[in-house]
Amino acid sequence: MIARSLTLGYVPGATPAKWARNWAQRRPDVPLQLTLVAAADAADAVRAGVVDVAVLRLPADTSGLAVIPLYEEATVAVVPADHLLTAADEITATDLDDEPVLVPRDHVLDWAEQPGTPVEHRPETTRDAMELVAAGIGLLLVPQSLARLHHRKDLAYRPIADAPTCPVALAVPDGEQSELIEEFIGIVRGRKPGSSRGQSQPAPKRTAREKTLAKQAARATAGKGVRKSGRAGRGRR
Structure with a gap:
């Protein structure tokens, strides 16, 4: 049986090395093949199945593709x-x-x-x-x-301070994704191993207030049954 693999196309200047390292650690059983593609051909390569996913520059004709914004370059x-x-x-x-x-x-x-x-x-x-x-x-x-x-x-x-930025995105076939593509999307979005592969959006980041309240709750839980003095005691009534 031929081993499954995932092919990532990327345009010149893109740097997929970090994602490739994370993929190798998470899925050592599935090779990730990196393929350099011309900027003008990247979207077509995904549509034609030459690559499974591609890091490309926008704007581009992305009809038939799902596009995940990554970052913007100066x-x-x-x-x-x-x-x-x-x-x-x-x-x-x-x-x-x-x-x-x-x-x-x-x-x-x-x-x-x-x-x-x-x-x-x-x-x-x-x-x-x-x-x-x-x-x-x-x-x-x-x-x-x-x-x-x-x-x-x-x-x-x-x-150039007042020049438009250059958006970079991940393009994948539109519609239901394979397990491997979903897992790669998770790596790109920073999802941890074991999180839902079908999750369409990354977990929302907590606000500064939410983080503060969480820390206060953790301190209160740790302090149950233990008498504290000074600042730790101010939260008690």
């Missing part, structure tokens, strides 16, 4: 290491108004009024665009994880 400008913009720790969109900006064909930003002047030549990939940034052809606007992925000593990047 948008950064990648510039030559000696560029004037590196003098600041953070920049704004207006700082880029007169700058030539490269727009690769695998561009993933959803920024309707992206600043700068688009360079006529469009490199095929973000990696190719990084080469052109280093050559002084133009700047590049990307999610921070892509700037880190393609980091070079002759490049630097700065966050």
